[in-house]
Amino acid sequence: xxxxxxxxxxxxxxxxxxxxxxxxxxxxxxxxxxxxxxxxxxxxxxxxxxxxxxxxxxxxxxxxxxxxxxxxxxxxxxxxxxxxxxxxxxxxxxxxxxxxxxxxxxxxxxxxxxxxxxxxxxxxxxxxxxxxxxxxxxxxxxxxxxxxxxxxxxxxxxxxxxxxxxxxxxxxxxxxxxxxxxxxxxxxx
Numbered sequence: 359x360x361x362x363x364x365x366x367x368x369x370x371x372x373x374x375x376x377x378x379x380x381x382x383x384x385x386x387x388x389x390x391x392x393x394x395x396x397x398x399x400x401x402x403x404x405x406x407x408x409x410x411x412x413x414x415x416x417x418x419x420x421x422x423x424x425x426x427x428x429x430x431x432x433x434x435x436x437x438x439x440x441x442x443x444x445x446x447x448x449x450x451x452x453x454x455x456x457x458x459x460x461x462x463x464x465x466x467x468x469x470x471x472x473x474x475x476x477x478x479x480x481x482x483x484x485x486x487x488x489x490x491x492x493x494x495x496x497x498x499x500x501x502x503x504x505x506x507x508x509x510x511x512x513x514x515x516x517x518x519x520x521x522x523x524x525x526x527x528x529x530x531x532x533x534x535x536x537x538x539x540x541x542x543x544x545x546x547x
Contacts (some may be wrong), residue, residue: 399532401476405467406538409483412460413542416490419453423497430506443501450497457494461487475526482522486515517546 423446430441465484469476489511496503520543527536540547 395528395530396532397470398473398476398528399535401467401469401473402526402528402531402535403533405464405469405476405480405526406535406542408460408464408467409542410538412457412464412483412487415453415456415460419449419457419490419494422449422453427506427508430501441506446501447498450494450501454491454494454498457487457491461491475522479519479522479526482515482519486512486519489515513546516543519543520546 426442426446426449429439430443430446433439433441461484464480464487467480469480489509493504493509493512520539523539523543527539
Protein backbone atom coordinates (compact mmCIF):
# COMPACT_ATOMS: atom_id res chain seq x y z
CA UNK A 359 0.00 0.00 0.00
CA UNK A 360 1.43 3.33 -1.02
CA UNK A 361 2.20 5.83 1.69
CA UNK A 362 -0.38 8.51 2.01
CA UNK A 363 1.02 11.96 2.43
CA UNK A 364 -0.83 14.23 4.77
CA UNK A 365 -2.71 17.06 3.12
CA UNK A 366 -1.35 20.55 3.66
CA UNK A 367 -3.43 22.67 5.97
CA UNK A 368 -6.06 24.67 4.16
CA UNK A 369 -5.11 28.25 3.31
CA UNK A 370 -7.75 30.76 4.05
CA UNK A 371 -8.81 33.25 1.48
CA UNK A 372 -8.03 36.04 3.95
CA UNK A 373 -4.39 34.89 4.30
CA UNK A 374 -3.95 34.86 0.52
CA UNK A 375 -5.39 38.37 0.21
CA UNK A 376 -3.18 39.71 3.05
CA UNK A 377 -0.12 38.06 1.53
CA UNK A 378 -0.89 39.59 -1.87
CA UNK A 379 -1.41 43.04 -0.36
CA UNK A 380 1.81 42.76 1.67
CA UNK A 381 3.76 41.65 -1.39
CA UNK A 382 2.35 44.47 -3.48
CA UNK A 383 3.20 47.07 -0.83
CA UNK A 384 6.72 45.68 -0.47
CA UNK A 385 7.22 45.75 -4.23
CA UNK A 386 5.87 49.30 -4.43
CA UNK A 387 8.14 50.53 -1.62
CA UNK A 388 11.16 48.83 -3.18
CA UNK A 389 10.34 50.42 -6.53
CA UNK A 390 10.02 53.85 -4.94
CA UNK A 391 13.31 53.41 -3.10
CA UNK A 392 15.15 52.32 -6.23
CA UNK A 393 13.56 55.13 -8.24
CA UNK A 394 14.60 57.72 -5.65
CA UNK A 395 18.14 56.30 -5.55
CA UNK A 396 18.30 56.53 -9.36
CA UNK A 397 16.97 60.12 -9.30
CA UNK A 398 19.45 61.20 -6.59
CA UNK A 399 22.34 59.78 -8.61
CA UNK A 400 21.19 61.63 -11.73
CA UNK A 401 20.81 64.91 -9.84
CA UNK A 402 24.24 64.43 -8.26
CA UNK A 403 25.77 63.81 -11.70
CA UNK A 404 24.27 67.06 -13.05
CA UNK A 405 25.37 69.00 -9.99
CA UNK A 406 28.91 67.59 -10.22
CA UNK A 407 29.08 68.50 -13.93
CA UNK A 408 28.34 72.09 -13.00
CA UNK A 409 30.66 72.14 -10.00
CA UNK A 410 33.51 70.85 -12.18
CA UNK A 411 32.87 73.66 -14.69
CA UNK A 412 32.85 76.20 -11.85
CA UNK A 413 36.13 74.83 -10.54
CA UNK A 414 37.69 75.11 -14.02
CA UNK A 415 36.48 78.73 -14.17
CA UNK A 416 38.75 79.49 -11.19
CA UNK A 417 41.88 78.32 -13.01
CA UNK A 418 42.58 81.56 -14.93
CA UNK A 419 42.48 83.46 -11.65
CA UNK A 420 44.72 80.94 -9.91
CA UNK A 421 47.18 80.67 -12.76
CA UNK A 422 47.17 84.28 -13.93
CA UNK A 423 46.89 86.17 -10.67
CA UNK A 424 48.64 83.93 -8.14
CA UNK A 425 52.17 84.65 -9.38
CA UNK A 426 51.45 88.36 -9.59
CA UNK A 427 50.12 88.37 -6.04
CA UNK A 428 53.22 86.51 -4.83
CA UNK A 429 55.42 89.19 -6.37
CA UNK A 430 53.35 91.88 -4.62
CA UNK A 431 53.62 90.02 -1.29
CA UNK A 432 57.40 89.89 -1.63
CA UNK A 433 57.54 93.57 -2.49
CA UNK A 434 55.38 94.41 0.53
CA UNK A 435 57.80 92.47 2.75
CA UNK A 436 60.74 94.54 1.51
CA UNK A 437 62.11 92.42 -1.32
CA UNK A 438 62.65 94.31 -4.54
CA UNK A 439 59.97 93.14 -6.95
CA UNK A 440 57.60 94.66 -9.43
CA UNK A 441 54.03 94.59 -8.15
CA UNK A 442 51.82 94.75 -11.24
CA UNK A 443 48.43 95.78 -9.87
CA UNK A 444 47.17 96.63 -13.34
CA UNK A 445 47.63 93.01 -14.48
CA UNK A 446 46.05 91.73 -11.27
CA UNK A 447 43.02 93.95 -11.85
CA UNK A 448 42.79 92.89 -15.50
CA UNK A 449 43.12 89.19 -14.63
CA UNK A 450 40.37 89.45 -12.02
CA UNK A 451 38.10 91.31 -14.44
CA UNK A 452 38.66 88.66 -17.10
CA UNK A 453 37.99 85.73 -14.74
CA UNK A 454 34.85 87.15 -13.15
CA UNK A 455 32.29 86.68 -15.98
CA UNK A 456 32.99 82.95 -16.36
CA UNK A 457 33.07 82.48 -12.60
CA UNK A 458 29.71 84.22 -12.25
CA UNK A 459 28.20 82.22 -15.11
CA UNK A 460 29.29 78.84 -13.76
CA UNK A 461 28.19 79.78 -10.24
CA UNK A 462 24.78 80.73 -11.58
CA UNK A 463 24.58 77.35 -13.33
CA UNK A 464 25.22 75.60 -10.02
CA UNK A 465 22.61 77.82 -8.33
CA UNK A 466 19.94 76.96 -10.89
CA UNK A 467 20.50 73.20 -10.77
CA UNK A 468 17.06 71.68 -10.26
CA UNK A 469 16.87 69.33 -7.30
CA UNK A 470 13.97 67.46 -5.80
CA UNK A 471 12.68 69.31 -2.75
CA UNK A 472 13.19 66.41 -0.33
CA UNK A 473 16.77 65.67 -1.42
CA UNK A 474 18.17 67.76 1.40
CA UNK A 475 21.70 66.36 1.15
CA UNK A 476 21.98 67.48 -2.47
CA UNK A 477 20.47 70.86 -1.65
CA UNK A 478 22.97 71.34 1.19
CA UNK A 479 25.85 70.43 -1.12
CA UNK A 480 24.65 72.93 -3.71
CA UNK A 481 24.35 75.70 -1.11
CA UNK A 482 27.77 74.99 0.42
CA UNK A 483 29.39 75.01 -3.00
CA UNK A 484 27.66 78.30 -3.82
CA UNK A 485 29.16 79.77 -0.66
CA UNK A 486 32.57 78.77 -2.02
CA UNK A 487 31.82 80.26 -5.43
CA UNK A 488 30.65 83.50 -3.80
CA UNK A 489 33.86 83.67 -1.75
CA UNK A 490 35.83 83.51 -5.00
CA UNK A 491 33.62 86.08 -6.67
CA UNK A 492 33.89 88.49 -3.74
CA UNK A 493 37.67 88.19 -3.74
CA UNK A 494 37.99 88.72 -7.49
CA UNK A 495 35.57 91.65 -7.36
CA UNK A 496 37.74 93.22 -4.65
CA UNK A 497 40.88 92.62 -6.73
CA UNK A 498 39.21 94.12 -9.80
CA UNK A 499 38.36 97.22 -7.80
CA UNK A 500 41.56 97.61 -5.76
CA UNK A 501 44.23 94.89 -5.90
CA UNK A 502 45.99 96.29 -2.82
CA UNK A 503 42.93 96.16 -0.52
CA UNK A 504 43.30 92.57 0.69
CA UNK A 505 47.02 92.43 1.34
CA UNK A 506 47.66 90.28 -1.76
CA UNK A 507 46.43 87.07 -0.13
CA UNK A 508 43.36 85.00 -0.87
CA UNK A 509 40.79 85.27 1.90
CA UNK A 510 40.47 82.39 4.34
CA UNK A 511 36.81 82.01 3.36
CA UNK A 512 37.83 80.41 0.06
CA UNK A 513 39.43 77.48 1.87
CA UNK A 514 36.86 77.08 4.63
CA UNK A 515 33.90 77.17 2.25
CA UNK A 516 35.60 74.58 0.05
CA UNK A 517 36.05 72.28 3.07
CA UNK A 518 32.38 72.69 3.97
CA UNK A 519 31.39 71.91 0.39
CA UNK A 520 33.56 68.80 0.52
CA UNK A 521 31.81 67.55 3.66
CA UNK A 522 28.41 68.29 2.12
CA UNK A 523 29.35 66.44 -1.09
CA UNK A 524 30.16 63.34 0.95
CA UNK A 525 26.78 63.64 2.65
CA UNK A 526 25.00 63.94 -0.70
CA UNK A 527 26.41 60.72 -2.14
CA UNK A 528 24.07 57.76 -2.24
CA UNK A 529 25.05 54.29 -1.15
CA UNK A 530 26.44 52.58 -4.24
CA UNK A 531 26.82 55.80 -6.25
CA UNK A 532 26.35 55.66 -10.01
CA UNK A 533 28.01 57.61 -12.85
CA UNK A 534 31.36 57.67 -11.03
CA UNK A 535 29.92 60.22 -8.61
CA UNK A 536 32.02 59.00 -5.70
CA UNK A 537 35.25 59.21 -7.69
CA UNK A 538 34.32 62.64 -9.02
CA UNK A 539 33.72 63.97 -5.50
CA UNK A 540 37.13 62.63 -4.45
CA UNK A 541 38.84 64.28 -7.44
CA UNK A 542 37.14 67.65 -6.98
CA UNK A 543 37.88 67.89 -3.28
CA UNK A 544 41.21 66.01 -3.11
CA UNK A 545 43.06 69.16 -1.98
CA UNK A 546 41.09 69.25 1.31
CA UNK A 547 40.98 65.52 2.07
